[in-house]
Amino acid sequence: MLTDSKITNIITSPHHPNWADYKTTTPGSVLSVGVVVDDKQVFWGDCLVDVHRDLAEYSAFSTPADFIEAIDAIVKPTLINAPLNSFRYLCEQIEDIRETVTYDVVTPAPIPEPKTNGAVSRRDLISGNILGLRPKPEPQDIVDEVTERRPLHPGLRFGLSTALLHAIAYVTDQLAVDVLADEYGLDIATSPIAIHIELTGSRLSSDDLLNYPINALGYTQFVHNARDEMGTRGEHIQNYVRQLSERLQDTVPADAPISLQMDTDGGWGKLLDNNTGKVLGQVSGLAHAAKPFRIRFVSPFRAKTVEKDIELMKDLNQFIRFRKIDAQLVAKRNLISLERVQAYIDNKSAAILHLNPLLLGTIDQTMRAIDLCHANDVQVLLGSNLTASDRSSEALANIALVAQPEAVLQTNQSVHPDMFPAYAAMSKITTWLRYRTAN
Numbered sequence: 001m002l003t004d005s006k007i008t009n010i011i012t013s014p015h016h017p018n019w020a021d022y023k024t025t026t027p028g029s030v031l032s033v034g035v036v037v038d039d040k041q042v043f044w045g046d047c048l049v050d051v052h053r054d055l056a057e058y059s060a061f062s063t064p065a066d067f068i069e070a071i072d073a074i075v076k077p078t079l080i081n082a083p084l085n086s087f088r089y090l091c092e093q094i095e096d097i098r099e100t101v102t103y104d105v106v107t108p109a110p111i112p113e114p115k116t117n118g119a120v121s122r123r124d125l126i127s128g129n130i131l132g133l134r135p136k137p138e139p140q141d142i143v144d145e146v147t148e149r150r151p152l153h154p155g156l157r158f159g160l161s162t163a164l165l166h167a168i169a170y171v172t173d174q175l176a177v178d179v180l181a182d183e184y185g186l187d188i189a190t191s192p193i194a195i196h197i198e199l200t201g202s203r204l205s206s207d208d209l210l211n212y213p214i215n216a217l218g219y220t221q222f223v224h225n226a227r228d229e230m231g232t233r234g235e236h237i238q239n240y241v242r243q244l245s246e247r248l249q250d251t252v253p254a255d256a257p258i259s260l261q262m263d264t265d266g267g268w269g270k271l272l273d274n275n276t277g278k279v280l281g282q283v284s285g286l287a288h289a290a291k292p293f294r295i296r297f298v299s300p301f302r303a304k305t306v307e308k309d310i311e312l313m314k315d316l317n318q319f320i321r322f323r324k325i326d327a328q329l330v331a332k333r334n335l336i337s338l339e340r341v342q343a344y345i346d347n348k349s350a351a352i353l354h355l356n357p358l359l360l361g362t363i364d365q366t367m368r369a370i371d372l373c374h375a376n377d378v379q380v381l382l383g384s385n386l387t388a389s390d391r392s393s394e395a396l397a398n399i400a401l402v403a404q405p406e407a408v409l410q411t412n413q414s415v416h417p418d419m420f421p422a423y424a425a426m427s428k429i430t431t432w433l434r435y436r437t438a439n
Contacts, residue, residue, distance in 0.1 A: 005084045005171040009036040010076050010160075012068050013044075030389055031064040033071065033156070035163040037084065041170060045162030046389040048155045048358050055336065055359065058153050067156050070099055075152075075160065084171045087183050090164050091364035094157050098149040109139035154336070154361040161362035162395040176394075177429055180402040184367055188433065192426035193400045196261070196381055196409035199244075212423075215407035216259040216296060216381075217244070223267030230267055234282050237262060242289040249292070259294045261330065262286065266302030269312075274301050276315045283320060287327040296352065298330040306334045306343075313349035328352055330381065336360065341369045345376045352379040352406065358392070359384075363399060370403040380405035383422060390421060397425035 011034040034042040047067055074097055082090060151157070169176045181188050194215035219240065223229050230236050241260060252258060272278040279300055286295045300316070303309035317329045331350035334340055336359045344350055353373055357366040366382075373380045382405040383396055400408045400422070408422055 003085070003171070005038050007035055007037065007079050007082050007084065007167070008039045010034070010071055010079060011036060011042065012064075012071060031067050031159070032391075033067075033159045033163055035079075035160075035167045037167050037171060041167075043163050043166040043170060044391060045159035045164075045166070045395070046391045047153075047159030048389070048392060055154065067153065070152060070156060074099055075156075079160075084164075084168050087161075087165060087168050087179055088364055090168075091161050091362040094160050094362050095151065095365065097152055099152060100147065100149050102145060102147045107142040107144070109141045151361065154359055157361035157365075158358055158363070158392070158395075161364065162391060165363060165395070165398070175429070175432075177398045177401050177433075180363075180367070180398055184371075184402065186402045186404075189401045189404050189426075189430070190434070191430055192423055193404060193408045194406070195420060195423050196383075196407040198409070214258055216261045217248075218261040218263060218296075218298075218409070219244075220263040220265065220298075221267065222265045223270060226264075226267050226271035230264065230271055234268070234271060234285070237264065237282075238285055238289050241286050241295065245290050245293055255292075259296050259328070260290045261296035261298060263298035263330075263332070264300065266299060266333070268297075269301035269303070274303065274312060276312055276319065279316055280319045280323070280325075283316070283327050283329075284323070284325050287325050291326075294326055294328065296328045296330050298354070299333045300329075306340065309334060310343055310347050310349050313344070314347045317349055317351065328379075330354055335369075338365060338368055338372070341372055345372055345378055350378070352381055354381040354409075355405075356384040357382070357396060357399065363395065366399055367403060370399075370405060381407050381409060383409040393421035394425045396422045397429060401426055401429060 013032040013034065031047045032044050033047055034044045036042050075094075078093055078097055079090070082093070084090075165176050165179060169179050172179065174182075177188055180186070192213065194213040196216045196218055197212075197214060198218045198220060221229065221237075231238075241262065244260060248256075248258065268279050268282060272282070282300075283295070283297050286297070289295075299309075299313075301309055301312045303312055313329060313331060320327055320329060328351040329349075330352040331344045332354040335344070335353060335355060338360075341353060341355070344353060353369075355366060355369050355373075357363065360366050360369060370380050370382070372378075380403070382400055382403070396408065408426070
């Protein structure tokens with residue numbers, strides 16, 4: 001055990017901004033960051049820089065070049081020479097880092113007044129241009145420059161914490177999963193956590209459904225024209241759920257603990273004008289169509305603010321419980337901080353929270369968020385179907401085996417379940433733990 005080990009440098013790969021990781025679908029969407037220990041070993045974490053819609057405010061600062069600049073300017077001064085003796089403390093150091101960013105906020109130009117067929121407009125009257133002879137300037141967008149201090153991009157925070165986790169495992173002669181179990185006082189699962197499979201593009205057979213511990217089958221539809229894509233009363237979604245339920249009954253036992261999870265990316269709010277009562281009717285109809293399986297309803301509203309989304313979700317969740325409908329409401333959108341997680345929990349806005357570590361920051365933030373959920377009897381779906389690297393998949397596996405969420409989701413939507421990198425990593429870790437215990 002190297003108890004006096006310190007961080008001697010932070011390095012990045014690649015060293016130039018135009019590199020593309022062959023494992024990703026987006027060029028330049030991954031940057032690897034390495035924690036150098038005692039100038040002898042380096043441990044890597046992957047910083048995923050794909051801009052998620054929940055992170056739109058980071059869109060102008062989400063390139064590998066931006067990450068490298070932040071690492072050189074403010075991360076290195078914080079971490080170099082830090083002792084590797086507490087994972088949680090180092091994560092807190094990363095979360096406390098603030099960077100100064102400057103960007104433009106554009107307010108669209110006002111819409112010109114309509115022509116008045118020779119009548120004097122109110123604007124001309126006020127300005128003294130009664131005859132309308134002076135040419136009117138074209139309305140211009142208003143551009144305000146804003147400077148603020150904020151936390152590092154969550155993708156960078158996640159990658160740094162992944163590298164630190166493996167560095168501490170090295171100096172303490174443990175597995176990464178052992179470090180998390182010790183730091184958070186939790187047990188390690190003895191077998192892989194059940195998985196959530198996105199059906200879009202997946203090639204599923206009856207053997208897949210019988211051979212994997214599946215918690216839920218998900219269907220995500222990014223709705224643009226709600227009436228055309230969902231049906232004027234949502235009948236297209238109901239037909240799909242009914243057909244899927246019938247298919248599953250021919251494949252798995254009727255009492256199999258599998259839920260059907262429908263995500264229309266706020267499509268129900270578009271279709272039904274965010275009317276909670278009408279959405280409740282759809283929940284009831286889908287719950288009936290899904291029988292004997294339970295239905296899950298993911299972030300159905302398209303609210304303009306987080307506060308409004310929490311309010312709508314709260315009302316719908318209360319109605320579901322009051323009517324004793326066999327359905328679960330899942331909150332997915334807006335969960336980008338512990339404060340947001342706490343707000344959805346405090347308002348009882350969902351039965352399940354879908355937590356994406358890539359949006360929350362360091363691994364410590366994800367562990368804390370899961371702990372908040374468990375302490376309040378809220379289930380957790382953990383992970384993302386965004387493109388990920390092998391290293392980030394292994395990090396997700398370590399988190400899952402210690403935090404033990406309801407299910408783990410992490411894969412490209414087009415791959416076969418055999419290719420679940422997080423599930424494969426969980427299987428390898430638990431196999432080694434069983435061997436270690438037996439010998």
